[in-house]
Amino acid sequence: MFGATPPPQNEETPFYPRSPYGAAKVYSYWMTKNYREAYGLFAVNGILFNHESPRRGETFVTRKITRAAARIKAGVQKKLYLGNLDSVRDWGYTPEYVEGMWRMLQHDKPMDFVLATGHAATIKDFLTDSFSHIGLDWEEFVEFDPRYLRPTEVDALIGDASLAERELGWKAKTLAPELAKIMVEADVEAPEARGLTLDRQAKVSMSPKFPLDRSAKFYIAGHRGMVGSAIWREAERQGFHQPGWKDLQRARPNRPQGGL
Amino acid sequence: MKKALIIGITGQDGSYLAELLLDKGYEVHGLIRRASTFNTARIEHLYQDRHDGKPRMILHYGDLSDGSRLVSLIAELKPEEIYNLGAQSHVRVSFDEPEYTGDITGVGTTRVLEAVRLVSPESRFYQASQF
Numbered sequence: 001m002f003g004a005t006p007p008p009q010n011e012e013t014p015f016y017p018r019s020p021y022g023a024a025k026v027y028s029y030w031m032t033k034n035y036r037e038a039y040g041l042f043a044v045n046g047i048l049f050n051h052e053s054p055r056r057g058e059t060f061v062t063r064k065i066t067r068a069a070a071r072i073k074a075g076v077q078k079k080l081y082l083g084n085l086d087s088v089r090d091w092g093y094t095p096e097y098v099e100g101m102w103r104m105l106q107h108d109k110p111m112d113f114v115l116a117t118g119h120a121a122t123i124k125d126f127l128t129d130s131f132s133h134i135g136l137d138w139e140e141f142v143e144f145d146p147r148y149l150r151p152t153e154v155d156a157l158i159g160d161a162s163l164a165e166r167e168l169g170w171k172a173k174t175l176a177p178e179l180a181k182i183m184v185e186a187d188v189e190a191p192e193a194r195g196l197t198l199d200r201q202a203k204v205s206m207s208p209k210f211p212l213d214r215s216a217k218f219y220i221a222g223h224r225g226m227v228g229s230a231i232w233r234e235a236e237r238q239g240f241h242q243p244g245w246k247d248l249q250r251a252r253p254n255r256p257q258g259g260l
Numbered sequence: 261m262k263k264a265l266i267i268g269i270t271g272q273d274g275s276y277l278a279e280l281l282l283d284k285g286y287e288v289h290g291l292i293r294r295a296s297t298f299n300t301a302r303i304e305h306l307y308q309d310r311h312d313g314k315p316r317m318i319l320h321y322g323d324l325s326d327g328s329r330l331v332s333l334i335a336e337l338k339p340e341e342i343y344n345l346g347a348q349s350h351v352r353v354s355f356d357e358p359e360y361t362g363d364i365t366g367v368g369t370t371r372v373l374e375a376v377r378l379v380s381p382e383s384r385f386y387q388a389s390q391f
Binding site: 009019020021023024028029031032039043046048050055057059094095098099102105110 | 273277279302341344348349361362364366367368369370373376383385387
């Protein structure tokens with residue numbers, strides 16, 4: 001919504017949307033305010049600056065970068081094509097931002113709040129932080145593609161969340177450099193980065209001497225890996241079902257991709 | 261136990277918000293669109309409640325283009341909190357689909373607000389206004 005207004009942007013900053021998406025969001029903002037004032041509804045607007053995480057969509061630049069770094073490291077991707085590397089953004093960590101949303105609805109009165117870190121970073125900074133964290137030099141792999149330049153580029157978006165800090169006690173803790181590490185680590189662990197897509201799954205065969213008693217229990221350390229997951233699949237195929245299997249699969253609830 | 265409705269629960273924010281509210285003991289309801297393709301990857305891990313007891317995350321089919329469905333759902337649930345995180349969220353795509361984007365990301369909000377006003381005016385409503 002803030003598109004063309006200079007930073008830092010806060011709750012009083014005039015809107016200047018730069019896309020049909022931005023225009024729709026401005027409309028929604030005013031409707032929310034209108035219903036609060038006209039009908040006394042507890043209705044609030046959260047004006048959140050960019051917030052990222054390992055669950056970010058793959059076409060968004062931060063995730064595009066960390067996913068590419070992981071895949072390049074794994075040898076399943078060669079190059080990363082990007083547009084303007086000097087774009088400046090205020091990037092925060094999504095779990096902290098959703099906690100801010102919740103706090104807005106616990107407040108004693110309905111108010112609109114900006115959530116942001118207040119810190120600026122460029123795409124180049126994000127590239128450096130994510131690639132170097134896994135031992136790569138991004139300059140060897142990144143190429144410019146003008147198709148990724150936007151018709152109406154936003155120069156700099158940096159938010160001022162001091163109202164949220166005063167009224168809600170909310171403050172962003174994770175900044176872009178650490179965010180880059182969190183995201184690239186998650187992408188390195190994702191099966192896709194290791195080439196474990198469905199058509200490249202490993203197969204194992206079990207010896208006839210293996211226990212035939214389907215109530216037998218065995219433990220797989222490394223069940224998410226190439227060999228471990230293949231053993232899992234074969235065991236399941238052969239009828240070794242245990243109540244514990246699914247619990248183990250869901251043992252790490254914060255993982256973006258459950259199971260194998 | 262407080263009830264929350266998350267519109268856009270299958271998105272990045274919705275999935276983290278669902279986890280947060282489940283951790284705080286809420287009964288979490290989510291609106292998802294009916295699709296023949298799998299669209300719940302980010303909340304798959306929440307189908308099995310991490311704590312003992314019956315699942316506290318319940319999904320309902322619906323769409324921001326369908327106001328009467330929003331009314332019937334919100335009337336049935338009367339949640340204490342409603343988070344509207346739903347949108348066509350891709351900026352570049354919005355140039356290709358401006359009318360659809362306006363309908364879902366813009367007027368969709370009006371549909372939720374009207375539902376709240378008509379059948380659940382005590383609900384607290386959060387609008388994801390974004391920057």
